[in-house]
Amino acid sequence: MTNEKTKIAMEADLILENLTHTLLYEGYSLYPYYRSAVKNQKPIPFGVIFPKDYNAYHEHSHSKMQSQSIITGDNDLTVSVTVRFLHLRKTELFQKANNEKDNEDYIPVSNLDINGKFYNSGWQTVERKITTGDIGLTQLAKGGISIPIEFDNMNEGELILNEKNVVVAKSVSSISEITGSILISAESIIESTDSFRITVVVTNTTGLENANTISRDEAIMQSFLSTHIILQTLQGEFISQQDTPVKWTTATAGCTNINTWPIVIDKSNTTLLSSPIILYDHPEINPQSSGDLFDSTEIEEALLLHVNLLTEEDRNRIGTEDEKMNAMLKKVNGLTPEDLHQYHSMLKENKASQFNNE
Template sequence: MDPRCSSVGFGSAEAVAEAILYEGYLLYPYRRSSGKNRVRWQFGVLVPPAWAAAHGLVDSGVAGSAESPWQRTECLVEAPDDAVVRIRLRFLHLQRKTVEERTADGDHRPVDRIDAGDRTELSFDEAVPQEFDVEAPVSDLASGRRLDLRVPGGEDVEPLVDGRGEPVGRVVRRRWPLTASVSISAEECRTPFRLRRLTVRVENIDRTTPANSRRAEALRRCLLAAHTLVAVDQGRFLSLLDPPEWAADAARECRNVHTFPVLAGEPGTSDILLSSPVILYDHPQIAPESPGDLHDATEIDEILSLRTLTLSDTEKREVRATDPRAAAILDRVEGMPPEVLERLHGAIRALAPVRPPGEATEQTPWWEPGAEPAAAPEVETVLVAGALLSRGSRVRLRPRRRGTDAHDMFLAGRTARVEQVLLDVDGTRFLAVTVDDDPGAELHQWYGRLRHFRPEEVEPLPEGIDVPPGAAGALPGEVEAR
C-alpha cells in the first residue's frame, strides 16, 4: 500500500470535492483589506498535535470549523475480499507570499506592498493543493494499515520589474514541510448480510511546531480543508443518511469525527464516497449554470458576480494584487457574456404542488436547485432541566462559548419563545425559537426562518414569569455574575 499521486478520476465527485477544497479560501470582496479575509482557513484544519493540546482543540465534533489534529471517517461498504478500496486524501498546503523590495546595494528586504508599473503585489498567504492516493485490497484491511506521508517544503522566487524593465523587487513564495498519517481498517458488522465498517483516520503528526506558537505560525504545518474521496471497484457504499433497514443499526454505530461522509458521484451510483468537513447530503452536485468557483459554495453566483462588478477601479487593483485566484474571479466576472449572467438568475428543475408555508416536505434535499427546503421532522417535546418544553414554552438563551454560531453569542441572556422542537439526522433534538422583542419575529414565524439551539443551550423559564420585552440576564431573585 503505497501513496502516490494519481490521474485516475472520481467522476463528477471531483467537482464537489474541489468546491470543498476552496470553500472560504477567499471571500467577497476578495481583497486583503477585508476583515473576513484576515482570519482564514476555517474548514478541515488539521493542526499539529502539541499545538492543539495547548489550545484545547481536541474534541469529537461531527463536522464543521473546529480545528483538531485528526479526523475520522467511518462508513459501510459491501464488497468481496478481493475488491480494492482507493482513498484520495486532498488538502491545501499553506504558501506564504512575501513581497520584497530591491535595495540600493542589490539586496532585498520584506515590504507590505510593491507597485511595479501597472502591477501591484501585496504580501498575503496563498495555498497549494495536495493530493495522495492510497490503494489496498479489502482483505488486507482486517488488521489495519498505516501510512506516513511527507510533503516537502519549498521556495519559489519571481522577479518584479518596472515599466522600463528595471528590477524593483521580487515575490517570494515559501512552503514548510508537512507530515501526516493515513490509517485504514475494515471490520465485519453484525448484520444479516455481509457488511464491513471502513475506517479512515487522517492525522497531522508534525512534531516541530512549538505549543506556544501563534496560529499564523502553526498554520504553516497544517493540513487545510482536509477531506477524502473513497472508491471501491467491486461493491458499493451504503448511505448513512438513508441506510437499508437491515443496516440501520450498523449505520448508527459509525462514529465520524470532524468529517461527514455521503454518497458522491452521479445519482443512482454508490461506488464513491466523499467525506468532508462540510455537511452535505448524498450525491451533492454543482449547478451546471455556475461558470466557476467563487470560493463560497453556499452563496448565490448571481449576487456575488453582480457585487463583484460594483467594485471600484482601486478595489479591483487590490483584488488582483491580493491573490491570483481572486484576479481570476475578477477576470471571469468582467468577461461574462450577458447570456451567462442571465442563466444565473434561476432555473426550475422540477415542479411540485404548492404547500402552505412551513409545511414539511418529503425529505427533498435542501440543496437541490429549484426545490423547496425540506423541514426537519418535528417532535412534540423535549425535557430540559426537569421541564418539558414544547411549542409556546418560554426559555432564556444560554449559547455555548465554543463550537457554536458566533452570532448566537449576541443573544446570550435574551428570552425567547419555542416555535418547534425538531429532530436532526443524528437523532438529536433541538429547539427552533423566536427571540422576544425582535421586530421581525412575526415575519420569521411566517416563512420559518427561526433560530436554533440545542436543549443544553436554553434555560426553561417558570410559567407565569412575565419577562419585559428585550430583558436579558437573571430572573427576579437571581444574582447574575458580571
C-alpha cells in the first residue's frame, strides 16, 4: 500500500470511528438523563433487528437489515465488512425484606440510595462488533459467504452493603443470548468490467420462546440495537447513491436497501456506512462538539447549559446509573466559561460574492 493510500485509509478510519460512535448512541439517554424519565425507559429505537420468531407475529418488527451498493475498481478489488450494534444488558435491583434478619427474602425496587451511592434498575448496553477480513469481489461473485453472529447469555449479581457491612440489597445483571448471520454476496455489473453490486444482509436468528405472546420490551433483550453496516475498500471506490454520476444511475437504481441508508464517508469514496439514520455523503462531526451528549439533533449549547444546572445530587445519581453517563458528566464538568462562550456566538468569513461590498 502506498503512503498516500495509507494516509487516506487512516483519515477515513478516524472519521468513521467518530461518526459511527455518535450514531450508535444517538438517543441513548436524553435530558434530564434519569433512567426513570419516561423517554429514557425504552432502549434505543433506531436500527433494531428483532428475532425472526418475533417478526413472524409482528410484521413491522423487522428481523433483517439489507445494504446494497455499487463498488468499482480493478482485478484485485477486495472489500471488508463490519457490523456494529448494541446488545441490551438489564439490571434488576432487590432490597432485603428485613435488614435485621438473616433471610433470603428480597423485594424488587426501582432505585436505592445506600451510603450516598445510588443504585438503579433499568438497562445499559454492550457494544458488539463483527469484522471480516478482506474478501475478493471476484470470489463473492462466484458464491456468497455467511458470517455467524453469536453472543452468549450472562448473569451476574452483586451484594450491596450498608455502612455496617450488612447486606441490604442486591443487583442482578443479565444479557440474553443472541444469534444471527451476516450474508455477503456480489454480482457483476454487466455494463462495466471490474464493477459489482455488493449485498450485505444482517439477520437475527435468535430462538425466542412464546414469540406470539411476549412483549416488545422482552423481545428487545434479544435484538440487535442501533445496527450499522460498514464496507471498506482500498483498491476501488463506492458509487454514491445520493449524488450518482450519470454513468451509474441505472446500476444504483437497482440497489435495494432495507431499514438502512448508505452513504460514502470519505472524499475518496473508499468507505461506505449504512445507517438507520439518514445522512448526506461525507458527513462530519462538528469540531467544536464537547463529546457525547446522546442527542446530536439538539442544540449542544442548550444541553451543556442544562447539564450545568443539575444539582450535585442529580449528577451523582445520573453518574452512578451508567459509566457512559458518568464520562459525559466529567467532560461537561471540565468545560471552562470560555469553552461555553464559544458555543454562543461565532463569526465566520463568508466568501459569497453577493455579500461583498464592491
